[in-house]
Structure formats: structure tokens, C-alpha cells
Amino acid sequence: MDLKDFVSGTIVQIVDGIIDAQTQCRSKGVIINPLLATNNTFKDDSAHRTRDGKVAQVVKYDVALTVKDEAEVKGGFAIVAGAFSLGSAGKSGSEDSSISRIRFNVPIVLPSDEKP
Numbered sequence: 001m002d003l004k005d006f007v008s009g010t011i012v013q014i015v016d017g018i019i020d021a022q023t024q025c026r027s028k029g030v031i032i033n034p035l036l037a038t039n040n041t042f043k044d045d046s047a048h049r050t051r052d053g054k055v056a057q058v059v060k061y062d063v064a065l066t067v068k069d070e071a072e073v074k075g076g077f078a079i080v081a082g083a084f085s086l087g088s089a090g091k092s093g094s095e096d097s098s099i100s101r102i103r104f105n106v107p108i109v110l111p112s113d114e115k116p
Contacts, residue, residue: 010065010102018106029111031056036107048107056107068097 022032034050042048048056 006100014104031109033106034109050109054109056109059106059108060103061105062101062103065100065102066097067100 018033025032031050031054034054034056036056037049037051037053046058048058050056
């Protein structure tokens with residue numbers, strides 16, 4: 001995978017994840033990625049004020065992605081289901097891998113409960 005495809009794919013997946021979260025959380029009173037007021041951040045940059053005065057908490061993501069390129073010879077059998085692998089397999093070969101990190105923040109206005 002080249003850099004252009006990695007950057008494009010990463011951004012598309014982040015956007016799709018935010019849209020999915022907005023859809024699922026809207027009915028719960030959560031605002032994901034609200035419009036923020038300019039020059040109105042808290043000292044530690046952990047929260048921001050929205051344009052309508054609400055406090056948006058910042059959820060910070062730091063994701064490491066590992067890409068593996070394997071050249072292998074397999075023998076035997078294996079059944080893979082979710083996180084489990086059953087069966088028997090012999091394997092020999094070589095593996096090249098690279099790790100890429102992405103960091104991004106998503107501001108979120110959580111629902112408030114003003115009842116005593």
C-alpha cells in the first residue's frame with residue numbers, strides 16, 4: 001500500500017466512524033464533532049466551548065496500524081472464527097511488517113443531567 005492510499009483510506013474510515021457514531025448517539029443527547037467557538041479552549045486543551053456555550057470533551061485517539069507482508073508455505077489445516085483459531089497448521093516463511101501511527105481528536109458534547 002502506498003502513502004496516498006493509506007492517508008485516503010484512513011481519513012475515509014475516520015469520517016465513516018464519526019458519521020456512524022453521530023447516527024447512533026444523536027437520540028441519546030450526544031453531539032459528536034460540534035461547531036466550536038473560536039479562542040475558547042480550556043488550559044489543558046482537554047475541552048472546548050461550543051458556539052452555543054456547551055462544553056465539548058476531547059476524545060484523543062492514538063492508533064498504531066501494522067501492515068504485514070508474508071511469504072509463507074502452509075501445511076495442514078486451520079479454522080479461524082473471530083479471535084479463535086482451531087486446527088493444525090505448519091508454517092514456514094518470512095515476514096516484513098511496518099507500523100504506522102495516526103493521532104486525531106474528536107470533540108464530544110456528552111449528555112448532562114441537571115436533575116438533583
